[in-house]
Amino acid sequence: MNVVAFPEPGGVWQSVSDQVLEQLGRDTSLARGLPNAAFTDGAFHELEKARLFSRTWSFAAPASSIGDPGDILSVEIAGHPLILVRGHDHEVRAFHNVCPHRGARLVTESRCSRTVLTCPYHAWSYGLDGVLKGRPHYHGHGRHQTACDMAGEDVRLFAVPCRQWHDWVFVNIDGKAPDFESFMAPVEEHFNGYDITQFRRSDQTMAVEFACNWKLAVENYCDFYHVFSVHPALDRMMSPQTRQSMRESGCHLLNGYAFTASGRGIAVDDSGPGLPSQEGIDADLELSTRYAVLFPNFAVNVYPGSIQAVLFEPLAADRTIMRMWFYYVGDAAHASAHAESRDALYREWVELNNEDKDICLRLQEGRACTAYDGGRLAPHWDRGTVHFHRQVAHAIRREGAFAEP
Template sequence: MNKTMDYLYNDPLASMREATVDMLQSRERGFSLPQPFYNDARLFALDMQEVFEKEWLFAGMACEIPAKGNFMTLEVGDNPIVIVRGGEGQIHAFYNVCRHRGSRLCTKDKGKVAKLVCPYHQWTYELDGRLLFAGSDMGADFDLNQFGLKPVSVRTAGGFVFINLSDNPPAIDDFLVTLEHYLEPYQMDNVKVAVESSIVEQANWKLVIENNRECYHCNGSHPELLNSLIEFDDTEDPRATDKYKDLVTRKQADWNGEQVPWQLKRFGKRNRLTRTPLLDGVVSMTMDGKPACNKLMGRLTSPDMGSLRILHLPNSWNHFMGDHSVVFRVLPLGPQQTMVTTKWLVHKDAVEGVDYDPENMRRVWDATNDQDRQLAEENQRGINSKAYQPGPYSPTYEFGVIDFIDWYAERMLCNLGGESVSLQLAQG
């Protein structure tokens, strides 16, 4: 990018960058953020530049593109992305932007193609991004090799596909190795998406994540979910009862017998994995607590596997049970608008109508997602008021929210200020 373009793109946010650093450095830890973080368009633009264009994002599941030529698309802010399965099973990710005049190449959410062909002027790309055809009107000196698709960093582990839009992605290897280990029993090469849904919440993406990171609200808002879910998932949680601790001890012995990992693992505040029981006698997140799918996942021999909970900031949380799994993806659409996509996974050989009923499988989380949407939207409406000021989080019930806000503040400060801000954080 030349200096003129750099000025046009970056200078309008220069003062907001300074203000954001000031607000984050002076914020009171353990409190919600100042109002602009939840509703200001300029700060939202910074969120997209400094978080969603620099951190690793959950994009989708590898099972969604099982064969050569299968693709899926998503939008990260103003950046359309295409993820495609190439030759020899390799997964590639590119900006979904033709190098001719910038048209989107793939206009559907999912599909299968032999080549990536621009619908505008039929420029044609190989699945590895190489430009193969640009017509005969570009001139004799036109060099196809100079106009391949612009790549996006992509990594896979445990059936998850992660992308990163920055030139220098942060390290993620340790988490991916652990994710692969924890999902080995599920044999993620043998799963499929049974059903999926997307809802748009009229709320800032951080409010969506904050709501997910606590169950303080569950008792008053999620009757369907609490048919199966225990509000906490750690015996060190100050709310954990002796009954819960006894249940954990029994279930961990069962999981050891199945050679299934369950230990709590953390990677800073960005990633968290732990297996925890559901309510005693409950084996799945269904209305009656019974399996939603008769065919168990992977090599598992019991449906009573509790829930393997996986957190990946900034945009995903997940539940893996014995019979099916539920994965969630969050993508910001605007300062006060967020898309939440939910996918229910089952064994690839499970037969709809025989082994599982999609409506039964999705009923709990359809209800929970809609309830969470209403909570986040009411939260947003209140925050927009001139009466709003940051309020205190409960260190007992909302420690997960505190961790998320701390992670967000640290990543924003480091990405905005580079080494100087990192040094200030270390010294402070």
């Protein structure tokens, strides 16, 4: 029996057992979600960092945050301090934020710009590509080593596999994730017909702290069921006929909906100075939106006239920060003539997130109740949640798509 142990609150050891996995494999009406400890226990969260976030392609940052050659952004993924560096060739590379000599942290700023990365301890210097350039006093005081006399040596910063998809940079800490193209293929296909390349990032950003485990924040984001009871404005926007559970594709969850007549007005207000829509978009796509939640914690919503990129960043077992970035079509949509529409859209999201904050807290509080055993689920709506839990269980057990390569 393949059992991975993790402690329940109170120190009792439990497991993502075969039984838990079997319950996750049932039809949604009979399935049970992950046990409470998966949402409350710090030790389980540590396992997630090592086996899930380090194993897969984890979202690191928008590439536009590292705009020019020499720009450096510090991030932390699954507890690993990294730097994202824009090279002279305009490629973004990821490195562990540590000097290979004696292990000093290289960069302490959250963002900075450098032509060379010089370690503050003994001043070893590295190019933006991570390759060692020089070591002062290396052969004794006053006897420096330069790139010319390092023949045969290969000293460089510890690189982390890093890939960019549109404006979004992903890293794979342990280097064992499936190839990036297969990881992205279902998402590419889902957005077929929309042209993401037409979008540019605006200066609107949002950070909202949720008092819940990151999985509950993601599940809630994927839950289209609660719209009718929690989000009155969104409810008016979504055509009832097109509301459904998110469907799985690979490890991701995909969805979309068509706008009601008033909903389209919010998404693409072309009655006045509204948000311009993508050029060349099919008429039916202009009446709908598509969502993709990339496993484990990054989402992209593509509307005809806007994109929201959303990260659910775990801070602790019971705290998550949701970060959002907003994108609009071309240059025209960023002009002051459309400022009112951009602000209105932003306010819609503030409202939505505020409505979700209380629900997420309740979900977390509910996981303290020992009677709750993973749930009595709704077949029409909860299929996506069960799939999401299954991916987490597979990652923790290192099997299925997360088996050792």
